[in-house]
Amino acid sequence: MKIWLIQHVRVLLFTLRRLFATPLSSLLNILVIGxxxxxxxxxYVLLQNVQGLAEQVAGTPQxxxxxxLDSDKEDVTRIxxxxxxxxxxxxxxxxxxxxxLEQLKxxxxxxxxxxxxxxxxxxDAYVVHPNKAxxxxxxxxxxxxxxxxxxxxxxxxxxxxxxxxxxxxxxxMAVLILAVLLSFALAAVTFNTIRLQILTQRDEIEVSKLxxxxxxxxxxxxxxxxxxxxxxxxxxxxxxxxxSLHLLNGSLASLAQLYASSFMLHPPSxxxxxxxxxxxxYLGWLGAWLxxxxxxxxxxxR
Amino acid sequence: MIRFNQVxxxxxxxxxxxxxxxxxxxxxxxxxxxxxxxxxxxxxxxLIAAIERPNSGSVVVNGQNIAxxxxxxxxxxxxxxxxxxxxxxxxxxxxxxxxxxxxxxICGFDHRESAKRVRAALDKVxxxxxxxxxxxxxxxxxxxxxxxxxxxxxxxxxxLADEPxxxxxxxxxxxxxxxxxxxxxxxxxxxxxxxxxxxxxKFGGRLLxxxxxxxxS
Ligand SMILES: Nc1ncnc2c1ncn2[C@@H]1O[C@H](COP(=O)(O)OP(=O)(O)OP(=O)(O)O)[C@@H](O)[C@H]1O
Ligand SMILES: [Mg+2]
Numbered sequence: 001m002k003i004w005l006i007q008h009v010r011v012l013l014f015t016l017r018r019l020f021a022t023p024l025s026s027l028l029n030i031l032v033i034g035x036x037x038x039x040x041x042x043x044y045v046l047l048q049n050v051q052g053l054a055e056q057v058a059g060t061p062q063x064x065x066x067x068x069l070d071s072d073k074e075d076v077t078r079i080x081x082x083x084x085x086x087x088x089x090x091x092x093x094x095x096x097x098x099x100x101l102e103q104l105k106x107x108x109x110x111x112x113x114x115x116x117x118x119x120x121x122x123x124d125a126y127v128v129h130p131n132k133a134x135x136x137x138x139x140x141x142x143x144x145x146x147x148x149x150x151x152x153x154x155x156x157x158x159x160x161x162x163x164x165x166x167x168x169x170x171x172x173m174a175v176l177i178l179a180v181l182l183s184f185a186l187a188a189v190t191f192n193t194i195r196l197q198i199l200t201q202r203d204e205i206e207v208s209k210l211x212x213x214x215x216x217x218x219x220x221x222x223x224x225x226x227x228x229x230x231x232x233x234x235x236x237x238x239x240x241x242x243x244s245l246h247l248l249n250g251s252l253a254s255l256a257q258l259y260a261s262s263f264m265l266h267p268p269s270x271x272x273x274x275x276x277x278x279x280x281x282y283l284g285w286l287g288a289w290l291x292x293x294x295x296x297x298x299x300x301x302r
Numbered sequence: 303m304i305r306f307n308q309v310x311x312x313x314x315x316x317x318x319x320x321x322x323x324x325x326x327x328x329x330x331x332x333x334x335x336x337x338x339x340x341x342x343x344x345x346x347x348x349l350i351a352a353i354e355r356p357n358s359g360s361v362v363v364n365g366q367n368i369a370x371x372x373x374x375x376x377x378x379x380x381x382x383x384x385x386x387x388x389x390x391x392x393x394x395x396x397x398x399x400x401x402x403x404x405x406x407x408i409c410g411f412d413h414r415e416s417a418k419r420v421r422a423a424l425d426k427v428x429x430x431x432x433x434x435x436x437x438x439x440x441x442x443x444x445x446x447x448x449x450x451x452x453x454x455x456x457x458x459x460x461x462l463a464d465e466p467x468x469x470x471x472x473x474x475x476x477x478x479x480x481x482x483x484x485x486x487x488x489x490x491x492x493x494x495x496x497x498x499x500x501x502x503x504k505f506g507g508r509l510l511x512x513x514x515x516x517x518x519s
Contacts, residue, residue, distance in 0.1 A: 003410035010407075207391050210353065211452070212381035213408045214374075300373070 007220070015224040018197075029193055029229055033186050034236025037280055040179035042241050045268050047171045053263060063128045063142055068152040069121075076124050079150055083126055088141045090131030097122045123152060183283055186233070190226045190287025197222065198295045206299065219292045223285055230284020234277040242267050303329040303460060303491045304350060309359035311345055311515075319345040321515045323359070327493060329459075332486040334502055335495040337512030343495040344388055346512070347462045350493070351383055352376050363460070381409060384453030384490075386463040390445050392437045398424070398448050399433040405456040423451040427481060443474040450481060461485060463494045467501055479505055 019026045065083070067076060076094075083092045100122045105111045130141055138156055145154045198205065205218055245265045256263050268276070304327040311320040319342045327333050335343050348354040349361050352368045361368040364382060371379065392401050399420055406416040424430045427447035432440065437448050446466060453461060463482070467475035479501055486492055496502065502509065511518040 006412055007410050203391075204393055204395075207393060208404065208408060209377075210351070210380065210385060210387075210391065211405045211408065212377045212379075212383075212456075214377040217377075217408055 007217075011220050011224050014221055015228055018221075018225060019228060026229070029189060030232045030236050032189055033230065033233025033280060033284075034240055036182045036186055037234060037237035037276065038240040038244075040175050040182060041237055041268070041272075041276055042244065043171070043175045043178065044272075045241060045245070046265070047168060047175065048268075048272075049265050050171075051168055052266065063130065063138065063145065064125055064155045065128060065145055065151050066123045066125045066153040066155075067150060069123050071124065071150060075150055079148075080126060082148075083128060088130055088137065089128055091129040093127040093129070095125045095127060097124045100125065183279075186230070186280065186283045187287040187290070190229060190284045191291045193229070194222050194226060194288045194291035195295075197225070198291065205295070209299070215296055218296065219289070222288045222292045226284040226286075226288025226291075227281050228284070230287075231277060231281040233284065234280030237280065238268070238273055238276060303327055303331070303364065304493065305360075305362040306346075306349075307360045307362070309349065309356045309361060311342070311349060311354065312357045319515050320349070320356075323512075323515075323517050325510060325517060327491060329491055330486075330489045331508065332482070332492040333494070333508045333510060334505075335493060335510045335512065336497055336502060338497070341512040342515040343497075343512055344464055345515075347385075347464050347493065347495055350460075350462060351380060351385055377408075381405070381456060382458055382460060384456070384458035384461040386446075386449050386453045386461070386466050388464040388468065388495075390449045392445055392448055392452075394436060394438045396436070397434050398429060398437055398440070401437060401448055402433075402452045402455050405452060409456065419455050419457075420451075423455040426454070426484075427451045428477070443470045443478075446470065446474075446478065450478065454485065458490070460491045461493070463492070463496075465496055466494060467496060467498050472500065475501055476504075 065079075067079065071079075080092060080094060083089055097120050101114065101120050104122070105114050128141075128145075130138060142154050142156045145151060208218060245267055249265050252263065252265065306323050306325050309320055309323045310318065312318050323342075323346065335346065337343055345354065349356055349368070350363055352371065356369055359369075363379065366375075366379065368379070393404075402420045402423055403416050406419060411419070421430060421433070424433055427450050429444060429447055429451065432444070437445055440448065450463075450466065453463075461482070466478055466482070470478070475498065482492055482494065483505070
């Protein structure tokens, strides 16, 4: 146990020394890893932000209820009252059929067509703002309102949210593909770095094996190197993202002021950051492992 | 300690370096292995250290059949052997001290204990003053002695020496043979491959003679 610990500490120090022995190439490698990782990670962080914003904006979806065409003034006011008294309903907005027609004329450019109508085809409607968000509460309310006989049609305006959800899903898929591709690239970067190191240490590896080194002993310094380089690369990616977000927030602040909103990009969460570091360290380790395994396999006596 | 039983070794390309070799070396014995160049001396030593594997027959070292050992167990076998290579196999990117300490690092000795052992080994071969030198700056005989120091630093029970006195003048050769003698006295099993007639006559012990891969009796 003690021997094991001594060996590991020794290898760690050795690895640090080796990393600092060639500062320029180490730095370049770490930068390459950092930049490559910051692409998918940065996109992911942006997506997280968009999702947060969307939840904020779509936080109070509405339900439109349309009365039947033959309902009269009394029906309309009675239903308005009933709706207001319902416990799940926050605010109610009345949209008279004339105004609806007027809006339709203005927004759709179908003025000519609509002008030719002898009769208003639109019913009176209420826009109901529920006091509780959440898809389940909304759908429950919709289902209940649908049972009211006076109501011709009840519509939950969640299509927008569905579209956004689909878009986010697409974005996440893109991030995933990018992440997978770049992961291969990163493992390859470490693979190659370690391969070059092995080439300069062929003799040491050969002699060590001849005098009783296990494969684990030979692998260890290279694995540490790959792990450390990956970890530092992950840290570089994190720094790139954090600094970029900071810069973006600077320009967002003035933009947001114009729109009188206070939208800010949030940095990656602690657990996402940790995942990034662990993942990139693992990629470094993996690249190194593959590289050493290949070499050990080549020199194995047969 | 070491037992060969009808060992054949054929190199890729078909050359038979060893043919039907059988012998036994008891613990604590000092045995010389001789024969013309290309007779198969290095090959025989390589088989004991499992650097090469026999094509048939069995090589038993310390009670373990090398041919049947899985490769994960080889390192632990080799730690019991002290190997002195015909071509030294020293590392020229580090000092004499760092060359000799390598087997101890592999076994995981701590710094203080390793330093003590390395200095003791270097003292034995008379190179204590040169521990900081790069071995490339040493003479052939001195390099040979660094190689010996590295082989004995881990206090192996078996020492395999391949031409330890090759290309050395008589004085150096005598020094080195003196060192081996002292190991023999403390119970180390030695197998020394050499075609140096003078040495063999002077130190005459048991002799194994190889000729075209076959053991002469
Ligand atoms: N790796 C190899 N591949 C093919 N043939 C080899 C290999 N190693 C040795 N041989 C052949 O096996 C034969 C025995 O070689 P070996 O090195 O054992 O001889 P040796 O007795 O040690 O000779 P020397 O005294 O010159 O060192 C030689 O003919 C050599 O050409
Ligand atoms: Mg030889």
